[in-house]
Amino acid sequence: MFKMFGNSHRKRSGYSGEWSQNYEHLKEKNAEQLTDELAELIEAAANGHCDMASIDAHLDALDEIDPLAFEIDVKASYNSFMSKHAVEMEREATRATVADVSVPRKKHSQNIRRLATLAAVAAVLICTLVLANSVNTSIFDAIAQWTSGVFSFEKEASFATIKTNPLAEGDSVSFDSLEDALNAFGITAPLAPQYIPDRFSLDEVCAANKAGNIFISAFYISNDGYIKLRYNQTAGSDFRDFEKDDNATTLYDCGGIGHFLIADKEKEKACWQNGEIECCITGNVTREELKEIINSIY
């Protein structure tokens, strides 16, 4: 058995005095006895009862009775071991370095991605809120409308159709009333209002056939404004764009049809789709008057 701790241990611990006193009797024992006692001490150390001083003393005593045939240089042995297994040591060191760096880097990029996603979501939400606030409307209204300046109508219903066409392509004609015009084209679905505010009087009703598309218009005037009713035959595409102000567009249900109500400064507008006919009303009327006009259609 080699010495576990060199002379430095004895010198450092300062056990020399006590050792001399407690372990003098070891000099009287032979090598075999010392070896047996050392084995017991080591077994006891393995079981948790470690008496280093006694182990050292036994080793020193063995050195005196039966010294090792060769010199042991611990430092030199360590250096020799390191140089023999240098490549493996380097690999271990590199692996440790890469592992140390790569795991944090992977975690780091994952953190960045999470943070970026959160920030993007927050940015979108903030933008939507500011936009909604700027148009003075609820957030859901803001999401529903495309811009505040133009409203484009895309909803379809399924009632009114043009059953007859008395006009040749390129022709236009005037009528005495809106009902006459609608009847001339065989439109039986409710499209013409029965109520127009008293201050307005009928100015003109006309119809035209351009490239096979029918257009009917009724124009009412008053001292300070007008009401215009327009009915366009559409092919389900190229819907009309309406000028509007920043107020939100609202949906008004009447007669089983949704009518979009649009504010445009001092004018109120309504537009809806009935079958193949795109209908709209524009006029210098109040929102309530507009609703009454719509109600009178059905």
Next chain:
Amino acid sequence: MKNSSKRILSFLLTLCVISSLSAVIALAAVQSSDYLDSYRATVVAQSGGRIVILVDVSGCGIMDEIGANAIYLYESQDNVNFYRVGTYNHNDYPAMMTSDSTDYYDTPVTYSGTPGYYYKASVYVYAGKNGGGDQRNYLTESKRAIS
């Protein structure tokens, strides 16, 4: 927080603020018109490859001038890549504008297209009164010319 995370977050928040400001500014710039009420245009495909552009403009009352300032016609073989094939200006095509009217509803432009090809138009509608006026752009959907 790491520097790169801070930079990304700062950039996104800056973008958010700029977008919000731009949106507010854009909204402030979009005004409803004192001249134009509503408008649309459509390309009509007729037999023999004929392409007709229908322009429909409603003015805010009786306008001194109402119609289309300019029309650009585009053609495509695949309905993806379009190329301009016609430019029409109301000075050269007087039928594109009418006067003293509340509405304009007409087909001022006809083009001899190729059956099977696609056509769409960019129309600049206009309404004016007492020296003032407004113009808006309307882009039609594409239609396929028929034989």
